[in-house]
Amino acid sequence: MSSVSSDQHRIDPTFTALPYRRLAEAALNRARDFGVGHADFRFERVRYQHFSVRDGQLQGAEDSEDVGFGVRVLHEGAWGFASGVILTRDAAVMVAEQAVRVAQVAAGMTRTPIELAPEPVYDDVAWCSAYDVNPFQVPLGEKVDVFRGWTSRLLAADAVDHASGSLQQVQENKFYADLAGTTTTQQRVRLKPQLEAFGSDESSGTFDSMRTISAPVARGWEYLAGTSATSWDFDTEIEQLPGMLREKLLAPSVEAGTYDLVIHPSNLWLTIHESIGHATELDRALGYEANYAGTSFATYDKLSSLQYGSPVMHVIGDRTTPHGLASVGYDDEGVQSQEWDIIRDGVLVGYQLDRSMAHTYGAELNGGRSNGCAYADSPGHIAIQRMANVSLQPDPAGPDTDGLVGKVERGIYVVGDRSWSIDMQRYNFQFTGQRFYRIEGGTLTGQLRDVAYQATTTDFWGAMEAVGGPQTYELGGAFNCGKAQPGQVASVSHGCPSALFRQIRILNTTKEGAAE
Amino acid sequence: MSTPQQLVDHALATTASHECVVVVQDTTSANLRWANNTLTTNGVMHCVDVTVIAFRDGGSASVSGTAASTEQVTTLVEAADDAVRRAEPAEDRNDLVPGEQTGDWDAPPGYTSIDVYAGFARALGEEFDRAQAEQRILYGFVNHEVTTTYLGSSTGLRLRHEQPTGHYGCTGKTADLSTSAWVGGATRDFADVDATEMAAGLARRLGWGSRRVELPAGRYDAILPPTAVADLMIDAYWNAGARVAYEGQSVYSRRGGGTRIGDQLARHGVHLYSDPGHPGLECAPFVVASASSNESSVFDNGMPLSRTSWIADGALSSLLQTRQTATMTGQPVTPGIDNLVLEVADGSGSVEEMVAGVERGLLLTCLWYIREVDPQTLLLTGITRDGVYLVEGGEITGAVNNFRFNESPVDLLRRFTAASATVPSFSRAWGDDYFSRTATPALRVPDFNMSSVSQAL
Numbered sequence: 001m002s003s004v005s006s007d008q009h010r011i012d013p014t015f016t017a018l019p020y021r022r023l024a025e026a027a028l029n030r031a032r033d034f035g036v037g038h039a040d041f042r043f044e045r046v047r048y049q050h051f052s053v054r055d056g057q058l059q060g061a062e063d064s065e066d067v068g069f070g071v072r073v074l075h076e077g078a079w080g081f082a083s084g085v086i087l088t089r090d091a092a093v094m095v096a097e098q099a100v101r102v103a104q105v106a107a108g109m110t111r112t113p114i115e116l117a118p119e120p121v122y123d124d125v126a127w128c129s130a131y132d133v134n135p136f137q138v139p140l141g142e143k144v145d146v147f148r149g150w151t152s153r154l155l156a157a158d159a160v161d162h163a164s165g166s167l168q169q170v171q172e173n174k175f176y177a178d179l180a181g182t183t184t185t186q187q188r189v190r191l192k193p194q195l196e197a198f199g200s201d202e203s204s205g206t207f208d209s210m211r212t213i214s215a216p217v218a219r220g221w222e223y224l225a226g227t228s229a230t231s232w233d234f235d236t237e238i239e240q241l242p243g244m245l246r247e248k249l250l251a252p253s254v255e256a257g258t259y260d261l262v263i264h265p266s267n268l269w270l271t272i273h274e275s276i277g278h279a280t281e282l283d284r285a286l287g288y289e290a291n292y293a294g295t296s297f298a299t300y301d302k303l304s305s306l307q308y309g310s311p312v313m314h315v316i317g318d319r320t321t322p323h324g325l326a327s328v329g330y331d332d333e334g335v336q337s338q339e340w341d342i343i344r345d346g347v348l349v350g351y352q353l354d355r356s357m358a359h360t361y362g363a364e365l366n367g368g369r370s371n372g373c374a375y376a377d378s379p380g381h382i383a384i385q386r387m388a389n390v391s392l393q394p395d396p397a398g399p400d401t402d403g404l405v406g407k408v409e410r411g412i413y414v415v416g417d418r419s420w421s422i423d424m425q426r427y428n429f430q431f432t433g434q435r436f437y438r439i440e441g442g443t444l445t446g447q448l449r450d451v452a453y454q455a456t457t458t459d460f461w462g463a464m465e466a467v468g469g470p471q472t473y474e475l476g477g478a479f480n481c482g483k484a485q486p487g488q489v490a491s492v493s494h495g496c497p498s499a500l501f502r503q504i505r506i507l508n509t510t511k512e513g514a515a516e
Numbered sequence: 517m518s519t520p521q522q523l524v525d526h527a528l529a530t531t532a533s534h535e536c537v538v539v540v541q542d543t544t545s546a547n548l549r550w551a552n553n554t555l556t557t558n559g560v561m562h563c564v565d566v567t568v569i570a571f572r573d574g575g576s577a578s579v580s581g582t583a584a585s586t587e588q589v590t591t592l593v594e595a596a597d598d599a600v601r602r603a604e605p606a607e608d609r610n611d612l613v614p615g616e617q618t619g620d621w622d623a624p625p626g627y628t629s630i631d632v633y634a635g636f637a638r639a640l641g642e643e644f645d646r647a648q649a650e651q652r653i654l655y656g657f658v659n660h661e662v663t664t665t666y667l668g669s670s671t672g673l674r675l676r677h678e679q680p681t682g683h684y685g686c687t688g689k690t691a692d693l694s695t696s697a698w699v700g701g702a703t704r705d706f707a708d709v710d711a712t713e714m715a716a717g718l719a720r721r722l723g724w725g726s727r728r729v730e731l732p733a734g735r736y737d738a739i740l741p742p743t744a745v746a747d748l749m750i751d752a753y754w755n756a757g758a759r760v761a762y763e764g765q766s767v768y769s770r771r772g773g774g775t776r777i778g779d780q781l782a783r784h785g786v787h788l789y790s791d792p793g794h795p796g797l798e799c800a801p802f803v804v805a806s807a808s809s810n811e812s813s814v815f816d817n818g819m820p821l822s823r824t825s826w827i828a829d830g831a832l833s834s835l836l837q838t839r840q841t842a843t844m845t846g847q848p849v850t851p852g853i854d855n856l857v858l859e860v861a862d863g864s865g866s867v868e869e870m871v872a873g874v875e876r877g878l879l880l881t882c883l884w885y886i887r888e889v890d891p892q893t894l895l896l897t898g899i900t901r902d903g904v905y906l907v908e909g910g911e912i913t914g915a916v917n918n919f920r921f922n923e924s925p926v927d928l929l930r931r932f933t934a935a936s937a938t939v940p941s942f943s944r945a946w947g948d949d950y951f952s953r954t955a956t957p958a959l960r961v962p963d964f965n966m967s968s969v970s971q972a973l
Contacts, residue, residue, distance in 0.1 A: 059607060060814070062806055063579045064579070065582065066563075066582055068563060068582055079556075079557055081557070081558060081559045081560070083561045083562070083563075085584050086584050098560055105637065109548075109637060109644065110555045112554050161763065161765075162763050198764075292657070292948065380561040380563055421897045423884075423918065423972035424885075427970060427971045427972050430920060484557075485549055486547055486659055510893075512895065513924055
């Protein structure tokens with residue numbers, strides 16, 4: 001983790017000039033007057049910029065900024081939360097009073113008093129995510145021109161009827177302070193670039209699209225500018241996309257059945273997100289999400305006994321991975337970021353926690369301490385447990401992707417994510433992708449279309465025969481993962497190697513939709 | 517703190533751009549959430565969001581931010597003015613919509629608070645105790661928000677719209693977690709929401725699950741209640757962009773070029789429309805657009821909206837248009853509206869009456885995690901949840917396992933065999949966060965594709 005002094009220096013001075021310390025003092029002092037057990041103050045400024053381009057033309061661009069603060073109190077065993085946007089001491093006091101009043105109302109309906117796991121105090125610490133060029137400091141016109149050029153290049157190809165591109169960028173600044181004495185100031189930058197080529201085959205009337213497989217990342221403009229060793233190679237992908245789209249349009253329709261699959265990280269990250277990431281959020285497993293996204297089959301009684309997958313399955317959670325979308329210095333309850341095991345040798349051994357769950361369950365999981373998964377996506381929302389970066393580990397001596405393909409007699413190689421869906425307990429899922437290649441006798445023999453893979457989570461991971469080596473490991477991620485009521489979004493990364501799965505059910509999507 | 521009207525006037529008075537549109541949205545909201553028969557989280561929120569859209573020489577620039585003072589608005593105005601100086605002429609450029617001040621322009625913003633739940637919260641606490649005693653577990657959420665929009669332009673528009681939006685949803689499970697049910701709905705003010713009635717409805721539905729039947733994957737004669745129909749029709753609406761259809765990339769595209777407007781997509785008698793004045797589903801009667809996209813244009817801000825038919829007597833009649841795409845497609849300008857109504861000409865009766873006519877089939881509750889699989893047919897996948905019931909001889913005789921389905925809402929409008937009367941409905945899949953103003957009938961589909969079994973409860 002970067003040193004306090006260097007990170008403080010990197011934080012946007014237009015944020016540090018805002019009056020959050022004064023507001024925090026006023027709000028926390030007022031909350032203390034009521035004798036609350038805990039109070040925290042969270043001030044945020046979240047900057048967004050999004051633009052979209054189609055066929056070489058700018059379609060729309062939007063800059064927005066969300067500024068405000070929230071006060072959360074624990075009083076009479078219940079949470080109370082209120083937020084505001086007027087940046088005065090009087091307003092901060094009023095919001096604190098509102099939060100206490102809400103807690104008093106809530107206490108009458110809270111059967112199980114809430115308590116928090118302890119955490120060391122961090123006095124005035126700072127953290128800034130690692131990037132070279134803040135995209136908000138690059139002129140919009142310069143960024144748009146890059147995407148206009150890229151979509152024009154795609155459009156120039158015979159196979160492409162239309163081409164679209166978009167870039168989402170976020171700079172998230174947070175100040176947190178609580179009655180215990182922790183004070184944190186943080187800044188994170190992330191972006192999500194996307195290009196998509198659309199084409200059609202006149203003879204069959206089929207239309208389809210193919211998208212770049214670049215992941216959203218906690219990096220800066222250098223990711224797109226080609227100026228860094230870690231820049232994504234958009235040039236090569238743009239060159240290849242039209243041909244791959246044409247091949248897909250003319251590809252044979254898959255025969256439904258069971259196949260061995262080799263799945264590239266650009267697709268597998270999403271399966272990890274849905275079937276492992278969400279399933280191991282402890283609040284889900286305990287029922288707190290039951291009215292919305294659902295619960296989890298990985299219930300707490302199965303800790304240390306549930307065979308989640310094959311013995312080659314090792315999954316970690318963290319908020320420390322460099323350039324991870326969920327990486328941070330301290331969470332929204334003042335807990336320092338950590339790394340921990342979720343699945344080891346295929347067995348469930350851990351969950352994602354916040355301080356209230358850690359108080360009740362943490363002794364078995366993390367020595368009674370939260371592992372730092374509290375997050376709120378805006379000043380107007382209460383912090384809840386959100387997904388950490390959840391990643392499948394490579395085999396240190398594992399093969400490359402070709403080596404995995406070489407182990408398959410009859411199968412399909414899956415690249416890039418597309419459609420996804422999973423049930424309320426994270427059992428039954430169905431995914432499609434950007435490209436599917438037939439594997440015959442250990443080699444790729446052309447694309448297939450109309451492919452979806454469907455499985456039950458533990459069957460799927462139990463069918464994982466091998467994972468690739470570190471040379472196949474890539475960081476994918478979701479920019480807008482949704483959870484909770486009211487709905488909140490969070491960004492999260494998932495690293496994984498390529499992996500080999502045996503005998504997975506494959507659907508033909510055109511046959512699925514064809515009623516008599 | 518300045519009033520929204522002051523913020524609008526200040527922005528318009530201080531912009532250096534040729535033309536300007538300003539949108540101020542004042543939102544208050546309150547929510548309660550519960551799980552395991554206890555309240556978990558809650559919140560009260562107030563925010564003021566200002567969008568300044570500057571126009572110059574055919575170009576535009578949009579800057580938004582939280583702003584409660586004229587000083588904060590000045591920052592936004594300066595940023596928008598600066599950005600538009602560098603903007604090239606926009607693809608969707610058009611004259612701004614002219615207009616005048618509406619009668620309610622000077623009214624203050626609407627407001628809600630935690631007090632909207634006063635009666636509900638008391639009864640909910642009692643229902644927690646009752647559920648605990650009767651071996652049931654309740655999980656749920658109520659949300660109420662009021663957003664007041666003030667839209668002003670340098671062409672004279674001063675438009676105000678106050679939008680209440682609320683919903684309730686409660687999942688109930690038996691204490692052994694073997695059965696699950698859900699009730700929910702939309703409301704404008706919570707005056708019509710009763711926690712006791714809500715809990716009683718759940719208890720009744722959980723009772724239907726006392727007999728459990730396992731069924732395999734397959735096609736089933738299924739009744740989709742209004743909630744499940746709303747879950748699917750919203751997707752059909754969201755995907756009805758004219759530009760994407762015209763450019764050959766959607767289910768509404770005509771092979772060989774153009775759109776399928778005029779084509780018979782659904783059964784005769786099917787009407788799908790939006791109307792900002794629809795009783796109980798009232799929504800903004802003018803366009804509000806903070807950015808341009810395939811389906812929206814900042815140049816169309818303030819354009820009046822009126823009843824728009826998307827499907828008339830089964831034929832596709834309109835797609836989501838801006839003035840730019842209307843020119844492209846040669847069709848009328850039909851922007852999106854924030855509600856959706858599905859009516860079937862011979863639809864009548866209730867869900868219960870429809871159930872009585874089923875010899876053997878399924879009654880669903882709602883759908884979940886709906887995602888597009890194939891845009892060519894708008895094939896969607898998703899999950900049934902919180903109540904799939906077996907109907908035998910016109911009666912509900914037990915609860916069935918959940919399924920994953922693969923279906924196209926456009927195709928369903930062709931295949932259904934019966935419809936109930938249209939009633940106000942709430943989409944479980946989309947109503948929480950995205951789209952809560954719908955009115956739909958129940959539909960009976962003779963061959964609904966339950967593609968695989970889901971073990972989820």
